[in-house]
Amino acid sequence: MAEVDQFDSALDLLRRLDPKHTSEHLNSLISLVPSLTEDLLSSVDQPLTIARCRTTGRDYLLCDYNRDGDSYRSPWSGEFETPLGGQGLGGVDDQGNNEGAGEGAVPSERVRDMEVRANEAFDVYRELYYEGGVSSVYFWNLDDGFAGVVLLKKVATPSGKSEGTWDSIHVFEAVDRARTAHYKLTSTVILHLSTGNDNLGEMDLSGNMTRQIESDLPVEDDTSHIANIGKLVEDMELKMRNLLQEVYFGKAKDVVGDLRSIASLTEANRDKATHQEMINSMKR
Structure with missing residues (x-):
């Protein structure tokens, strides 16, 4: 076995x-x-x-x-x-070594400078696209470049029984080459939506989606890295939002529409019969 x-x-x-x-x-x-x-x-x-x-x-x-x-x-x-209340799950640094609070690995001065500028850029992006929420960007060093993660979170303001949360996590690697850089981006969206009313009851829609792309883009200086990463994340979020709306939400709407209806079954059958009678009369 x-x-x-x-x-x-x-x-x-x-x-x-x-x-x-x-x-x-x-x-x-x-x-x-x-x-x-x-x-x-x-x-x-x-x-x-x-x-x-x-x-x-x-x-x-x-x-x-x-x-x-x-x-x-x-x-x-x-x-x-250490956040108030603590998280208590333990951790390791990039080299796999256990370290105490306040002694974790930090990026080099050059990578930290890019991290600061990336946080400022994505803070503007967050306000423009999400009109609220929280964003954070973290960079760390690699032997042939650097890597990082762009985090975005938006919690919808609850109204009655409705609530929603969007979390997007974009992990990337940037490998330096002559006048270009090779980027590998892995993006994950975690979505939770729930709503309810007296007619339809309660509905909960939760899930996650992960997509990955690779791209070679021109680089003149460190500022180019920030612009390139911003473009990749923006394009990926747009694609994933469209996919969620057209495929996942659309499919969920079709399934719910087939299973549940505000109108009574008697009314639905009567409308269906009337519709069929009109079709039959047109064929005569």
């Missing part, structure tokens, strides 16, 4: 569970099999958590890419800090 791969089994289980509670399911799996902690945290995208920078007072987003132990690095101050 073939040996069961615990990691593959855990991922398969997470795909079959309600995506709205991914963080809870992930913590449960980690408590059952602690040896899978780092593999699961680095492979499973979770809804983003908001924290406030103690130095600047600005909100930023927590994820595995700016975490070291119970500490998270603020993109605004560049320093590690």
Whole structure:
């Protein structure tokens, strides 16, 4: 009998569970099999958590890419800090070494300068496209370039029983070449929508989508990197939003429309009969 791969089994289980509670399911799996902690945290995208920078007072987003132990690095101050209440999942740096709070790996001076400019650029992007929400950008060094993640979160203002949350996670690598750079972008959108009223009851639509692209773009200086990354993220978000609206939402609307109706079944059958009678009369 073939040996069961615990990691593959855990991922398969997470795909079959309600995506709205991914963080809870992930913590449960980690408590059952602690040896899978780092593999699961680095492979499973979770809804983003908001924290406030103690130095600047600005909100930023927590994820595995700016975490070291119970500490998270603020993109605004560049320093590690432990959020109130703690997260308690442990962590490693880019080299796989466990480190204490406040001692995590930080980007080089050049990469940190680009990180600061990227945060400023995507803060404008967030305001223009999302009209609110929180954004954070984190960079780190690679041997032949640099990598990073662009995070965006928007929570819709609840109205009655309706609520919604959008989390987008864009992880990229930029490999420097002569006058160009090769970019590899992996984007994930985590969406949760719920609504309800007396006629239709409650409906919950949750899920995630991941897409990946690679592209070679011209580079003159470090500013070009910021513009290139911004263009890639903007184009990818537009494609994924259109795909969600046209395919996923459209399909969900068709399924719900076939299963549920505000009108009574008697009225629907009467309308159907009238429609068929008109068609038959036109054929005579």
